[in-house]
Each structure stands twice: as C-alpha cells, then as structure tokens.
Amino acid sequence: MSESVTLTINGQKYSAEKGKTVLQVAADNGIKIPTLCHHEEIEPYGACRLCIVEITRGTRNRIVTSCLYPVEEGLVVQTDSPRVVRNRKMLLDLLLARCSENKVIKGLAAEYGIEKPSFREEYREKHDCIVCGLCVRACEQVVGVSAISLVNRGIHKEPKPPYLERAKACIGCGSCFYVCPTNAIQMEDKNGIRRIDRWKVEFKLKKCSKCGIEWAPVAQLEYIRKKWDLPAGFFDICPNCK
Amino acid sequence: MKDKVTAIIKKYDNDKSQLVSILQDVQAEYNYLPRAALDKLSKKMDIPQSQVYSLATFFRAFSLKERGKHIVNVCLGTACHVRGGELILESLERQLDIQRGNTTKDNNFTLETVNCMGCCATGPVVKINDEYFGHMTNDKVEPMIKKYSK
Numbered sequence A: 001m002s003e004s005v006t007l008t009i010n011g012q013k014y015s016a017e018k019g020k021t022v023l024q025v026a027a028d029n030g031i032k033i034p035t036l037c038h039h040e041e042i043e044p045y046g047a048c049r050l051c052i053v054e055i056t057r058g059t060r061n062r063i064v065t066s067c068l069y070p071v072e073e074g075l076v077v078q079t080d081s082p083r084v085v086r087n088r089k090m091l092l093d094l095l096l097a098r099c100s101e102n103k104v105i106k107g108l109a110a111e112y113g114i115e116k117p118s119f120r121e122e123y124r125e126k127h128d129c130i131v132c133g134l135c136v137r138a139c140e141q142v143v144g145v146s147a148i149s150l151v152n153r154g155i156h157k158e159p160k161p162p163y164l165e166r167a168k169a170c171i172g173c174g175s176c177f178y179v180c181p182t183n184a185i186q187m188e189d190k191n192g193i194r195r196i197d198r199w200k201v202e203f204k205l206k207k208c209s210k211c212g213i214e215w216a217p218v219a220q221l222e223y224i225r226k227k228w229d230l231p232a233g234f235f236d237i238c239p240n241c242k
Numbered sequence B: 001m002k003d004k005v006t007a008i009i010k011k012y013d014n015d016k017s018q019l020v021s022i023l024q025d026v027q028a029e030y031n032y033l034p035r036a037a038l039d040k041l042s043k044k045m046d047i048p049q050s051q052v053y054s055l056a057t058f059f060r061a062f063s064l065k066e067r068g069k070h071i072v073n074v075c076l077g078t079a080c081h082v083r084g085g086e087l088i089l090e091s092l093e094r095q096l097d098i099q100r101g102n103t104t105k106d107n108n109f110t111l112e113t114v115n116c117m118g119c120c121a122t123g124p125v126v127k128i129n130d131e132y133f134g135h136m137t138n139d140k141v142e143p144m145i146k147k148y149s150k
Helices: A022-028 A082-098 A103-111 A134-143 A175-179 A218-227 B002-011 B016-030 B035-045 B049-058 B078-082 B085-096 B138-148
Strands: A004-009 A012-017 A052-057 A060-065 A076-078 A149-151 A158-160 A188-190 A193-196 A201-207 A214-217 B070-075 B109-114 B126-128 B131-133
Touching (some): A004 A022, A052 A082, A060 A082, A082 A103, A134 A175, A201 A218, A214 A218, B002 B016, B002 B035, B016 B049, B035 B049, B078 B085, B085 B109, B085 B138
Parallel strands (some): A004 A076, B070 B109
Antiparallel strands (some): A052 A060, A052 A076, A149 A158, A188 A193, A201 A214, B070 B126
C-alpha cells in the first residue's frame, strides 16, 4: 500500500496517493480543471498552462500548473480563485490571438467570457496548432517511433517531420491526429489511402479478406506484427471478423 | 565522413545523453552539420532522426547550412547593442558584401549574430573563430577582416 496524503481542494478535504499530481487527484474526484496539453497516458509537460491552480503553503500563495505539481500533505488548492481565473483568462486571450479561428480555442475562451481577443487585428493569427507537443509526445511515448519532433525554437517552434520532408518513420497510426487537442492535424481515409498532410505522408490501407473493410494502414500492422513477432498473415482479417 | 563520425561517437562511448557534445564535435569537424553525418549518427546511436533534427534546430550555435571557413560572430546582446553593435554589424555587411546569416561567395566568411558572449565590459564585441575583438569601432572592421582574408 503506497503512502497517502491529505490535501484540500476548493475547501474540501481529499486523501490521495503520494506521487499523483494535483490534476490527477482533482480528476479522480470529479473536479474539472481545464487543460489542452494533458493526456493521462502521456507524461505531463505543462505546455498550455491552462491547468493552473493557486496553492497555499503556510502563508504563501502561488500559481502552479496542476498537471506537473505533485500532491503533498496539507496542501491547499484552489482551482477557480479570482487570481486563477484572471490568469487563465489572460492565457486564453493569448491563445485566441494565435488561433483566432480555431473552434476549440474559441469555445474555451467563450466559457471564460472572451468573445474576441483583446489584441488588435494585426496581431491575430490563424494557427490551429498551439505547439503543446502532445502529438510529438504521443509519437515518442505511446507509439515509439518518434516520426515527428518539435523543430526550431521560440516563436518559430512547431511540430514537423525531420528536414521538413515526408516523415519516413511514420507508420500512419494516427495517434497524433486523435490526441491533438485543437484538431490541428488532419487525417483522411479515402479510396484505400490514408493521408496525413501535415507530415506529408500517405499509407495504403489493409483490406479485411473477409468483410472487405479497409481497417488500418499496412505499415502500422507490419510494425505491430514485427514488434510482437506475430505470424505473417496475422492481420489479414479485421478484428470485427475474428 | 563515415570514419570521422564513427570516431566521434566512439569518443563519447555511444552515450545518447552526450548528443549535444557529439553534434558540437561534428560541427567543429565540418563547420556545419552535414545531413549525411546526422543520419549516420541517428542510425549508429539508435536515436530517431526526428530527435537529432530537433536538437540541431534548437540551438543557435548549430548550423545545417554549409558555412564559410571563418565564422564571424557579432554580439547584439544588450550591452553591445547600446554600445553600437548594430553599426558594427552593418559595417561588416558592407565590408563582406553579404547580409547577416549568409556566407561570402568565396566561402571564406560566414556572418552571424549572437545575443551575448559574456564579455560585455569589452563591448561591442566581434568574434572570428576563436579570437575576440573588443571595443570595436567601424575603423577596426577592415583590418580585422583583412587578417582573415586569403
């Protein structure tokens, strides 16, 4: 049995397993903290900053990202204090200036009463990507191929395939597409081909020899087959027909 | 190229955490990071190509473009900036007949800027290869370049 600690979130006492983060404990207890760059199967990264909370230790108050902050005995957390809301609004204002036409960002900003970025028109951009690196982290930690990475630095940083060419290591699994919080990655399955234009890749889809449905990219199935040392022809039939 | 890269990897005992030092050594060898060398590195050390590329594009000190024989670094950090670093840079652009970030036609000089070399007291500072030129003035630009011209 692992050690447990007691902490207070929004005035309510909770006991939690040591080593968990504030965000995890809040989620376990049904307390909603907004976040974009977090995924429970991927190491926290603290990129979007939306999950900020105010913590009190002794007489000091501090703003921290809850996705990275481990719980500790006697910690007092406020997830929606005026200071948190004020800061979060600023973050959303900045994100909205960058992604002024993105539906997810617009929706989140609207929840906090921001209809329009406070920045002047000429400073607004129309990106969909917030450079949270979730796609890159999923590709590395979950898929294990690292076909893409964050390239350049500062305002020029963005997820890209190496040398900005076709992502050679990509297996077309689409994890990046599924995990992207702002739908900045487009993926399309059409006429037996899967395309992810952002990484300049195209994949032939495997047809189930029974029902004829095109169910996954050949490259991905080959990758799994080799990794688990499965017999040739293991994936000839789709999971539904098996 | 193969042997040189292999030797550098060996020097660091194939240690993945030493990738930045390895890239520095590769750059010291070729003056920039040739793609062939990077691909070789990623294969030999079993580091995804994307991660090598990410690192190579993160640090300003690394260049993926071929560079000249001598690297001219002009400091534009705060102290050098207020002491007229920008003027020295413009003077160098005229003298070398290239814009910042580029290489002369004869491949002898590459002109780059940095944001502090940690010797602000001697600003404005210019560095050519490993030699520092402090208290720079426009008059000193020509003789300094002459020294490194063929």
